[in-house]
Amino acid sequence: MYQSDASPIHSATLRGPETGTILLLLLIGVLLGGCYMPRDPENTQREVSGGTMHVGITRNAAPWAWMKDGQAHGVEAELMRRFARRMDAQVKWVPGTETNLLETLERFELDVVIGGLHRSSPWRNRIGFTRRYHTSRLMIGLPEGMNAVKSLSGREIAVEAHTPAVRLVRERDGHPVALERRATQLVAAPDWRLEQWGYEPAEPILQRNRHVLAVPPGENRWLMTLERFLHAQRGNMDELIRSQAGASGRAARSHAIIVGENR
Amino acid sequence: MSLLTRRLELPRNLTGELRKARLLEWISIVYIITVVVLMYLVLGSSQAMKAAWLDNFISLVPPIAVLVGLHLRTRAPSLRFPYGYHRAVSIAFQVASVALCVVGLYLIIDSSMKLIEAKHPTIGTMVLFGEPIWLGWLMLPVLAYVGIPAALLGRAKFGPAYYLHNKPLVADAHMEKADWMTALAAALGILGIGLGFWWADSVAALVIGLDILKDGVRHLKDGVFDLMDRRPQTFDGKQPADLPDRVAERLRQLDWVKHVEVRMREAGQVFFGEAFIIPMDDHAPLERIAEASRCADEVDWRMHDLVIQLTTSFGEPHSMHQRLTAERAGTE
Numbered sequence: 001m002y003q004s005d006a007s008p009i010h011s012a013t014l015r016g017p018e019t020g021t022i023l024l025l026l027l028i029g030v031l032l033g034g035c036y037m038p039r040d041p042e043n044t045q046r047e048v049s050g051g052t053m054h055v056g057i058t059r060n061a062a063p064w065a066w067m068k069d070g071q072a073h074g075v076e077a078e079l080m081r082r083f084a085r086r087m088d089a090q091v092k093w094v095p096g097t098e099t100n101l102l103e104t105l106e107r108f109e110l111d112v113v114i115g116g117l118h119r120s121s122p123w124r125n126r127i128g129f130t131r132r133y134h135t136s137r138l139m140i141g142l143p144e145g146m147n148a149v150k151s152l153s154g155r156e157i158a159v160e161a162h163t164p165a166v167r168l169v170r171e172r173d174g175h176p177v178a179l180e181r182r183a184t185q186l187v188a189a190p191d192w193r194l195e196q197w198g199y200e201p202a203e204p205i206l207q208r209n210r211h212v213l214a215v216p217p218g219e220n221r222w223l224m225t226l227e228r229f230l231h232a233q234r235g236n237m238d239e240l241i242r243s244q245a246g247a248s249g250r251a252a253r254s255h256a257i258i259v260g261e262n263r
Numbered sequence: 264m265s266l267l268t269r270r271l272e273l274p275r276n277l278t279g280e281l282r283k284a285r286l287l288e289w290i291s292i293v294y295i296i297t298v299v300v301l302m303y304l305v306l307g308s309s310q311a312m313k314a315a316w317l318d319n320f321i322s323l324v325p326p327i328a329v330l331v332g333l334h335l336r337t338r339a340p341s342l343r344f345p346y347g348y349h350r351a352v353s354i355a356f357q358v359a360s361v362a363l364c365v366v367g368l369y370l371i372i373d374s375s376m377k378l379i380e381a382k383h384p385t386i387g388t389m390v391l392f393g394e395p396i397w398l399g400w401l402m403l404p405v406l407a408y409v410g411i412p413a414a415l416l417g418r419a420k421f422g423p424a425y426y427l428h429n430k431p432l433v434a435d436a437h438m439e440k441a442d443w444m445t446a447l448a449a450a451l452g453i454l455g456i457g458l459g460f461w462w463a464d465s466v467a468a469l470v471i472g473l474d475i476l477k478d479g480v481r482h483l484k485d486g487v488f489d490l491m492d493r494r495p496q497t498f499d500g501k502q503p504a505d506l507p508d509r510v511a512e513r514l515r516q517l518d519w520v521k522h523v524e525v526r527m528r529e530a531g532q533v534f535f536g537e538a539f540i541i542p543m544d545d546h547a548p549l550e551r552i553a554e555a556s557r558c559a560d561e562v563d564w565r566m567h568d569l570v571i572q573l574t575t576s577f578g579e580p581h582s583m584h585q586r587l588t589a590e591r592a593g594t595e
Contacts, residue, residue, distance in 0.1 A: 026450065030403065037457030038397055041383055125308075128385035131395075218383020218461045224397050227388045231395045 038220035042108045045222040053089040055080050056101035058115030062248035063192065063241065064211065065114045067095045075237075075244045076114035076213060079133075083229050102127060108216045112226070119210040127217050132210035133230040134237050138165055139206065141187035141199030148202045149186070158185040165189065168206040192245045267340040268347050268568045271533060277426055277564075284423035284432060285333060288326040291416055291439065295323050298409050305405050307386045307398045310377055311452030311467035314370045318445050318475055319409065321362050325435035328355035332431055336531060346568075349531030352431050353489050360483035367476025374469040383461040386453075399453050406453075410446025413439050428532050428565055430489075434482055441478070445471050492528035506534060510559050510566060517558065519543050519551055524577060525569075533567035539574050548573055 040046070057077060059067045065074035072080075072093045084091045094101070094110060101113045102123050117123075119132055140157070142148065149155065152174035159165040159176045165188045169176045179187065187194065190209075191201040213230075215223050273281060302316045332352030340347040388395035417440030424432035448467045455463020495504040511525040521543050527536030538559065542551060552571045559569045 026447075030454070037454075038386065038399055039457065039459035041459045041461045128387070131387060131390070215385075216383075217385050218456075220386050220397070220399075220456065223385060223387045224395070228395050231390065 038224060040219040040221045042216065042219060044108070044111055044216060044219040045225060048087055048089050048111050048222070050088050051090070052092050053080070053084050053087065054092050054094055054109075054111045056094045056096060056105060056110045056113035056115075058098050058101065058113075059095050061116035063244040064116035066248065067093075073244070073247060074114070075134075075240050076116070078240060078244065079213075079230070079233065080112065080114060082233070083226065086229060087225075102214060105214055105216055108219075111215070111222070113214040117212050117214055119212050123214070128215040128219060128223050129212040130215065130223065130227050130230060132212055133234070134211045134241070136209050136211065137191045137201070137205045137207065138168060138188060138209075139191050139194060139201035140204065141189060141194040141197065142202050143184050143186065146186075150204075152186075152204070155186060158187045160189065164207060172204070172206070192241050195242065196245045267342070267345045268535075270339045271336050271347070271349075271567060273427075274564045280423040280426045281333065284420070284427060284429070285330065287416060287420050287423070288330050288333075288432075288435075291326040291435075292323065292330075294412060294416065295319055295326070299323075301405050302409065305389070305398055305401045307402070308384050309386060309402070309449075309453060309456065310374055310384065310464045311449040311471065312402060314374070314468040314471040314475075315406070315409065315445050315449040317366050317370065318442070318471060321359065321366055321475075322438060322442065324359040324362065325356070325431065325438060328352055328359060329429070329431050329435055331355060332429075332531060346530070346535070349533060349567075350490070352531050353486055356431050356434065356482060357486040357490070360479050360486055363475055363479030364483060365479075367472050367474075367479050370468055370472025371476065374465045374472060377465045378462060378469070381461075382465070384456055384464050386456060397457075399457050402453050403450055406446045406450045410443040410450075413442035413446070417442070430485075430529075430532075434485075438478055441474065445474065448474075489529055495527055495529045495534055506563055506566065507536065510536075510538070510562050510569065513558050513562050514538060514540065514555055517551075517555065519546070520555075522577070530567075533565050535568045536566075537570045537572060539572045539577060541575065541577070542573055545573075 055072075055077075057065050057067060057072050057074075061074070063075055065072070065076045067073070072091075072095075077093075080091060094104075096104075098113075098115055098117075101110065101115070104110050105113045106127050113127075117129070119129060121129075140149065140152075152169060152172040155174050156177045157169045157174045158179045159169055160179060166176045169188050174188075176188075177185075179185075187197070187199065188206060189197075194201045213226065215226060298319050299316065302312065302319065306312050306316060329352065332355065335348040335351050338348050386398050389398050389401060390396075391401070417436045417438075420432060420436035420439065423429075424436055448470050452464040452467025455467070495506060496502065497504050507525045507527045510527075511523050514520055514523045514525070519542050520540055522541040523538060525536060525538045527534045529535075538555065540555060542548070552573065555571045556569065559566055559571075
């Protein structure tokens with residue numbers, strides 16, 4: 001009845017041989033390139049392997065990374081030492097501020113930057129971040145014999161001054177107070193800190209920080225190698241953090257500064 | 264003739280096609296949802312993957328529009344909508360076309376900026392079965408899943424679309440079939456990144472964006488013209504449809520008809536129109552109108568509502584009729 005309308009069926013079909021050829025070419029391409037992929041546009045891995053690994057380190061990010069007496073310390077510093085051994089490379093530590101280091105990293109003048117970086121950092125779109133190698137949590141430390149609390153509302157919680165803990169406690173209707181007689185106070189602090197002080201970290205979890213390392217943008221082979229290394233290290237992570245937290249505790253001075261209740 | 268246009272009844276032999284069309288569209292919807300979810304998991308920071316994901320996200324709208332349209336066309340017209348619901352699908356398609364245009368433009372601008380800024384996309388690993396695997400390797404099979412069934416589904420839809428004269432279904436079939444090209448472009452982008460060509464990703468996204476924009480503009484134009492009551496076109500949109508002429512011919516065969524002019528417009532799957540007839544004399548006008556109406560209906564199932572108007576002249580003497588005849592003869 002409507003033969004006069006041109007049938008679109010034949011003109012629009014995708015012919016079998018066409019699809020087949022394309023798929024075959026793709027497959028060959030993938031298999032050939034597979035051994036090489038992914039590559040580093042800026043050859044980071046090739047330059048580091050058997051050579052020098054330039055690691056940017058922020059000066060004061062205990063227990064993750066800090067500099068003391070010209071030596072690099074911290075969880076991430078230790079990871080870098082192990083990684084360098086794996087890559088048969090010498091580490092050159094480049095201390096600096098986070099901003100300077102990351103800008104340098106962005107321009108491919110460093111190979112890795114460490115310093116307690118979080119995945120939520122605003123830099124994440126400008127440089128490459130590894131997958132999180134550890135998640136630290138801001139939790140509550142309970143004094144001896146006290147049961148877990150469900151809500152912080154109306155309670156006095158000891159916190160370190162000028163840390164996110166102050167605001168987080170306030171948001172849950174708690175009263176942030178100075179850190180004094182630890183044994184009898186509820187304390188809000190990162191889980192590794194609580195463990196160092198002898199608390200068992202308990203709910204509620206006030207914040208989660210996903211720790212990452214930074215690599216130059218687009219250096220995908222380098223990133224893959226580093227991520228594989230970090231994945232292999234995941235069993236050692238807790239032990240490493242514990243030992244480094246202890247080291248940083250001994251090295252640091254007491255933080256107790258009075259925090260006004262109604263500030 | 265009544266105040267309300269009549270309810271559309273599909274010829275019996277087409278109910279099978281209708282069922283097939285419905286089934287294919289439902290399959291499409293489920294399939295696209297799985298695609299969107301799967302792609303979201305392996306997106307990474309690849310521009311090309313983002314582009315392909317957006318493309319697939321928007322392509323949820325056409326099947327939904329078609330299904331809604333197929334459902335609405337069976338609804339009896341009401342006093343509120345005396346012309347029926349045939350146009351509802353065209354409007355849904357307008358919306359989808361605008362969305363396509365916006366997405367296309369966004370992708371073009373975004374990818375161009377990334378190229379200008381020389382952004383190197385970072386694509387890391389994802390842990391699968393306890394082992395970190397490069398995301399690029401995961402993206403490729405996902406893209407195969409995105410491209411191949413889409414091409415097959417699109418191809419399958421052309422048949423029912425043609426027989427049902429359902430333009431949104433055709434447009435949907437076209438777009439779905441083209442999805443394999445989107446998937447291929449994204450795959451080439453990923454391979455490019457894997458080989459160290461950081462710009463391959465943005466270039467692929469740019470190409471995909473251009474394709475989406477092209478689709479969007481084409482369907483937008485089509486939809487707008489349809490809603491402007493353009494003269495019906497053939498299925499591929501290249502020529503005027505011959506249905507108005509066939510109806511006019513059929514009416515001319517009636518012995519009491521001296522002259523007849525027909526104008527029509529498309530509304531969804533069917534045609535509405537008016538026929539102006541100059542009869543030989545003014546004998547039995549009511550019966551004649553009824554007869555003309557019946558003859559017009561018999562020409563084609565798509566001839567849905569033709570208002571017959573008996574008249575003494577076609578407006579200004581000579582000019583209109585001459586012009587139309589001359590236009591047809593191709594002398595103008």
